Amino acid sequence: LCLTVKPRLQRSVGVSFGTHSSWRRKRALFQASAISFQKFVKFALNETKRQTHLVPSPLQVKFNTVNSMDGKTELQMLSFQASKIRLLRSLSIETEAMQVLDFAAFPEPEFDIPIFCANFFATTNTNIMVLDLNPLHDVISRADYKERYYRSLMPLGLKYSELLPWGGKLTGESLKFFSPIVIWTRFTPSQDKYEVLYSAFMDYYEAWLGLINQAVAETDASQIMCNREAQHRYLTWRAEKDPGHGVLKKFIGETMAKDVLRNFLFNGIDELGSRTFLDYFPEYRCEDGTINEKRSVMGKSFENRPWDTKGNFIGGHSK
Numbered sequence: 001l002c003l004t005v006k007p008r009l010q011r012s013v014g015v016s017f018g019t020h021s022s023w024r025r026k027r028a029l030f031q032a033s034a035i036s037f038q039k040f041v042k043f044a045l046n047e048t049k050r051q052t053h054l055v056p057s058p059l060q061v062k063f064n065t066v067n068s069m070d071g072k073t074e075l076q077m078l079s080f081q082a083s084k085i086r087l088l089r090s091l092s093i094e095t096e097a098m099q100v101l102d103f104a105a106f107p108e109p110e111f112d113i114p115i116f117c118a119n120f121f122a123t124t125n126t127n128i129m130v131l132d133l134n135p136l137h138d139v140i141s142r143a144d145y146k147e148r149y150y151r152s153l154m155p156l157g158l159k160y161s162e163l164l165p166w167g168g169k170l171t172g173e174s175l176k177f178f179s180p181i182v183i184w185t186r187f188t189p190s191q192d193k194y195e196v197l198y199s200a201f202m203d204y205y206e207a208w209l210g211l212i213n214q215a216v217a218e219t220d221a222s223q224i225m226c227n228r229e230a231q232h233r234y235l236t237w238r239a240e241k242d243p244g245h246g247v248l249k250k251f252i253g254e255t256m257a258k259d260v261l262r263n264f265l266f267n268g269i270d271e272l273g274s275r276t277f278l279d280y281f282p283e284y285r286c287e288d289g290t291i292n293e294k295r296s297v298m299g300k301s302f303e304n305r306p307w308d309t310k311g312n313f314i315g316g317h318s319k
């Protein structure tokens with residue numbers, strides 16, 4: 001059975017800001033309290049430039065700054081690459097009512113190091129934050145992979161999972177893409193929390209840069225293939241099921257939203273592999289062969305942090 005569930009926030013996160021003067025008034029209020037993610041992006045780019053030779057990505061030509069359909073909001077897109085970094089890209093949206101950052105860095109397939117992932121969605125009422133070094137390979141079945149990359153990062157994860165506690169149930173399927181040090185949190189806006197978040201972002205990004213700096217290119221063709229497929233599977237998941245899709249659609253329309261998702265945010269889908277979403281995630285197949293539009297077929301799961309302090313998975317079978 002296939003149910004079409006309308007993204008809940010689509011209705012409440014409209015882009016109608018009322019008259020211009022009321023918008024200006026609200027903006028004045030907003031500037032006093034809201035977060036801006038510009039300094040996050042600036043930090044990450046400066047640090048990467050300091051440690052690698054970062055050059056603009058060819059994607060930058062097509063994806064730079066786009067205005068929302070009502071002309072009131074700018075979507076800012078930046079993209080770069082470096083010898084070990086296939087794509088480092090950022091999308092930010094800032095309005096009086098909402099600030100969004102989707103910042104990710106994808107290694108070249110010669111490296112099996114994790115994918116840097118910072119997804120922040122902030123409104124005046126709530127903040128939804130995911131910060132992680134998303135594992136390329138399954139950390140539950142591949143204990144060696146978990147050991148190699150996360151053992152030494154556990155103290156970092158522990159520190160911030162206390163300061164930014166688990167955000168409660170989430171799309172169960174997402175957990176496979178998260179690491180034992182994932183920060184998944186929700187909070188009501190406060191300056192203190194934003195400072196903690198900024199500090200977490202800096203520490204996680206430095207940790208990721210450390211991994212990429214130390215990484216030695218794989219030469220075994222089958223291992224490279226395996227990394228490529230794992231990254232392709234990740235991109236395929238996110239381009240299809242990203243929670244930001246509804247918001248993007250509101251701002252720039254469905255055609256452009258899909259273009260941004262497939263060709264910018266999760267670029268690589270057409271180059272790194274040829275399997276489809278349903279090849280990777282057959283449980284989403286509807287009777288008529290289409291993709292189930294629900295984000296989750298498993299349901300919302302993991303009320304509490306499903307990793308213990310040593311990084312062991314304690315989520316049981318998800319409920």
Ligand code: BLA
Pocket residue numbers: 007008009100101102117119120121128130134169170171172173174175177178184238243244245247248295300
């Ligand atoms: C909500 N975003 C969420 C949630 C998660 C993520 C876990 C909670 C809802 C859920 O259970 O899914 C983030 N999920 C991720 C990430 C991965 C994943 C990073 O699987 C990686 C593998 N979020 C954005 C952007 C926007 C955005 C760019 O990253 C907007 C343009 C919005 N995220 C957004 C909104 C919600 C949300 C509106 C709440 C609505 C909802 O629950 O669907």
